[in-house]
Amino acid sequence: MTSKVFHRKSNVLLPKVVEARGAWCVDASGKWYLDGGSSGAGLTCLGHGHPAVMEAVQDQLRKISFMHGALFTSDPLEELAQELIDHAPAGLDRAFFTSGGSEAIEAALMMTRQYAVESGQDGRRTIISRRNSFHGATVMTLAVGDAGNRKRPFVPPSLETPKIAPTYAYRDKRDDESLEAYGARIADELEQAILREAPGAVLAFIAETVVGSSSGALTPPPGYLVRIRDICNRHGVLLILDEVYCGLGRTGHLHACQADGVVPDILVVAKGLAAGYAPIGAVLVGEALHDAIAGGSGSFKGGFTHSGHILSCAAALAVQRTVRREGLLQNVVKQAQRLEARLAERFAQHPNIGEIRGRGLMRGLEIVADRISKKPFDATEKISSRLSQACMEQGLLCNVASGTIDGTRGEHVLLAPPFIVSDEEIDELTARLAAALDNALGRAR
Numbered sequence: 001m002t003s004k005v006f007h008r009k010s011n012v013l014l015p016k017v018v019e020a021r022g023a024w025c026v027d028a029s030g031k032w033y034l035d036g037g038s039s040g041a042g043l044t045c046l047g048h049g050h051p052a053v054m055e056a057v058q059d060q061l062r063k064i065s066f067m068h069g070a071l072f073t074s075d076p077l078e079e080l081a082q083e084l085i086d087h088a089p090a091g092l093d094r095a096f097f098t099s100g101g102s103e104a105i106e107a108a109l110m111m112t113r114q115y116a117v118e119s120g121q122d123g124r125r126t127i128i129s130r131r132n133s134f135h136g137a138t139v140m141t142l143a144v145g146d147a148g149n150r151k152r153p154f155v156p157p158s159l160e161t162p163k164i165a166p167t168y169a170y171r172d173k174r175d176d177e178s179l180e181a182y183g184a185r186i187a188d189e190l191e192q193a194i195l196r197e198a199p200g201a202v203l204a205f206i207a208e209t210v211v212g213s214s215s216g217a218l219t220p221p222p223g224y225l226v227r228i229r230d231i232c233n234r235h236g237v238l239l240i241l242d243e244v245y246c247g248l249g250r251t252g253h254l255h256a257c258q259a260d261g262v263v264p265d266i267l268v269v270a271k272g273l274a275a276g277y278a279p280i281g282a283v284l285v286g287e288a289l290h291d292a293i294a295g296g297s298g299s300f301k302g303g304f305t306h307s308g309h310i311l312s313c314a315a316a317l318a319v320q321r322t323v324r325r326e327g328l329l330q331n332v333v334k335q336a337q338r339l340e341a342r343l344a345e346r347f348a349q350h351p352n353i354g355e356i357r358g359r360g361l362m363r364g365l366e367i368v369a370d371r372i373s374k375k376p377f378d379a380t381e382k383i384s385s386r387l388s389q390a391c392m393e394q395g396l397l398c399n400v401a402s403g404t405i406d407g408t409r410g411e412h413v414l415l416a417p418p419f420i421v422s423d424e425e426i427d428e429l430t431a432r433l434a435a436a437l438d439n440a441l442g443r444a445r
Contacts, residue, residue, distance in 0.1 A: 012407035015392075023398070023425050035418060036429040037398035039276060042212065042245045042362070042416040046275040046319055046444070053277050056318035060311050069308040076313035083320050084282060087254055090262040092284040097313065099306040101244035101270035102136030104281030105206075108266045109140060110302035112204045112238050115289045118296035121236075124203040127236075128193050131163045132407050134214035135206060135242055144206055147214050148407025159352035163236070164189035166211065167220045171374065171405065172367065183221030193232045195369045204238040204265075209256035212245030215404050216364025216412030217357050225260040238265040238289075244281065245362070248272035249323060249419060252333045252360035259359070265289065276383050279306075328419040335421050336360045342430040343415075352441055361419065366404060367411040367437075376410040383440065384411040390436035396429065 007014060011349040023035045025048065030116060038044045046053065067074065081095040087397060096111070098104045109127065116124040126146050129135070135145040143159040151429050156385040162325040163397040165172060173182040182186045194202045204227065211218035241264040246256040248269050254265065266289070270281035291298055306312070323329065339361065347353040354368035367387070369377045384402040391398055391413075404410030417429060 003201075004396035010208050016118065022047045023421050024048075031395060033392075033395045033397050034425060034428055035397045036433070038271070038416045038418055040397050040399055041271065042250065042399070042414075043271045044276040045249065045272045045419045046277075046322060047418040047420040048276075050277075050319075050322060052322045053275070053315055053318045055094065057277065057315050058316035059313065061156075065311040066306075066309055068305070069303065073307075074310045074313070076317055078311050080285050080313045080317045080320070083317060084269075084284060088267065088284050089255060089258060091263045091286050092267055093287045094285050094290045096282040096283045096285070096300070097308045098270075098283070098304055099279045099309070099312075100281045101268070102138050102141050102281075103304055104244065104268045104283050105136045105141045105144075105242060106138050107302045107304075108240050108268050108283045109144065109204070111266065111285065111289060111293075111300065112240065113281065113424075114297075114301055115238075115292050116203055119277045119292045121200070123200045124236075125346075126197050126202045128162045128164065128202060128205045130166045130207055132166050132168075132403070132405070133163075133206075134212065135208075136244075143212075146407060147403065149403045162193050164193050166215065167218050167224060168215065169221055170357070174419045179221045180223050183224035185226055185242060186221075188229065189225050190228060191235070194231070194237060200236070202235065202237050205232055206240040206242060208242045208244075208246065209260070210246035210251055210359055210362060212362075213399055213401055213414060214248040214407075216366060216414045217359070217362050217400070218281075218364070219359055220260060221359060225257065225262040229264075232265075235318065240264060240266040240268065240282065242268050243265050243266055244270040245416075248320075249329050249332055249358055250362050250416065252329065252336055253327065254411055256359070272318070274312060274316035275319045277319060278309070278312035280309065280312040280316050307430050319393075323419065332361050332419050335417070335423070335426055338423060338426045339363060339415070339417070339430070342426060343362040346430055346434050347437075350437070352437070358415075361415075361417055361421070362414045365413050365415075367413065376405060379409065387411070387413065387436060387440040391433070393439070394432040394436045396435070398437060 018028050019026050026032050082112050084095050129144045131146050133145045134147040135141045143155045241257050243256050266285040274280045343356050351371050352368040354374050358364050369375045384400050388400040399414040402411050404412045
């Protein structure tokens with residue numbers, strides 16, 4: 001029977017998933033896949049079928065699943081907000097909920113603008129971001145991002161925003177620079193970008209703390225975010241950190257920015273919030289931003305129908321409590337060490353792996369035609385699509401992407417296994433990836 005679904009990939013026949021448990025899923029043919037990418041999107045950090053989450057969702061369904069947030073509050077909503085704020089960086093005091101990451105970034109951008117209007121800073125409109133960044137799939141989030149292969153059909157030139165350098169030491173650090181000096185140089189691009197605009201025109205700077213799907217686990221150089229925070233403070237610019245992918249434990253810290261000792265004005269989380277058991281994202285903000293709106297118009301204009309969805313909040317609350325109760329951040333740290341070691345053993349000298357990078361259970365491997373020169377494969381060789389197919393053939397789920405360098409050139413694979421991953425599964429993940437690379441690159445030569 002012909003499918004009536006408008007699939008995201010319409011030119012391939014997708015296998016049908018029928019069941020999943022822990023770090024594994026099985027398709028309709030009976031083939032098993034190891035989840036090395038948290039269902040391909042860094043999402044299912046708790047694994048599949050966790051009894052505590054299933055019980056919490058079932059219990060909530062027996063009570064009530066949804067009520068519009070403009071009419072009622074609810075226990076799951078209030079308790080989830082308290083849970084997040086209790087463990088958030090100091091200074092973040094309120095939580096607003098959405099249906100996912102793109103909505104959460106959109107809400108964060110709208111909050112910054114409404115805050116400016118209601119605090120007497122109407123001239124602040126400009127959002128600065130980084131080149132080759134990805135902040136979501138709505139038109140506005142695509143505009144502040146710079147994922148060229150995704151935004152070109154949708155974003156008109158009038159919506160383009162100023163961009164500064166990414167944190168891409170592998171390609172952009174000069175030989176005569178230390179990592180610290182490199183970080184200072186590219187952070188200073190923010191101040192230069194602010195000064196190019198009219199005085200008091202820049203509203204916010206947005207960046208992923210650790211870059212996710214667009215470039216594969218790029219990490220900030222030492223001191224970079226501290227310098228960024230200082231620049232924002234001096235110019236009255238709000239700092240938005242996008243931790244949709246890297247947040248809530250993925251890097252070994254609950255919030256990735258904690259490793260850098262920086263607190264943003266707005267922190268956005270999503271994927272690890274309900275771990276795929278329900279769609280939800282969150283925007284964490286300080287009291288000053290909240291109070292400017294609450295004491296002004298009294299109403300945030302960027303709400304969505306599913307903001308604070310009761311069932312999603314119940315699922316997310318169960319996930320966050322389970323992560324803490326079972327000590328899963330400790331397992332992230334432990335298994336990150338094993339994953340780092342196994343990747344180094346297999347790929348450190350691989351002729352087509354330029355760099356292995358990342359933090360925690362978020363690791364990227366940049367694929368190159370030549371490791372010494374760092375030359376990328378020609379786009380006509382379609383390495384990312386070859387590797388994606390090879391990974392599926394090997395029974396491995398991970399995120400394989402193109403456009404790593406500038407939205408058009410370069411490829412990488414991004415690994416993000418669930419927090420429950422075992423020693424044996426880390427070893428199996430690495431072995432399957434090695435076989436997939438051999439098959440994909442062998443076909444390319």
